[in-house]
């Protein structure tokens with residue numbers, strides 16, 4: 601298998617904060633991401649595991665759910681669960 605650059609794994613994660621809820625079913629959410637466009641031959645571009653950890657910690661502090669997109673699959677979990685899936689026991693540095 602040749603090693604090719606792939607999108608950095610941190611770019612798959614985001615969380616959303618409710619900004620405005622309309623009188624009907626309309627709601628406006630603001631997405632927070634790592635704003636990552638890097639590619640890498642490993643899972644994360646250098647330093648981006650820390651970037652992701654910080655994103656998860658931010659979500660955890662605000663009580664927001666993490667959205668992880670893998671192709672067409674979207675996994676929504678709390679930050680601690682997302683961290684555990686990455687092998688991180690806790691989010692504090």
Ligand SMILES: [Zn+2]
Nearest residue numbers: 608610636648
């Ligand atoms: Zn990244």
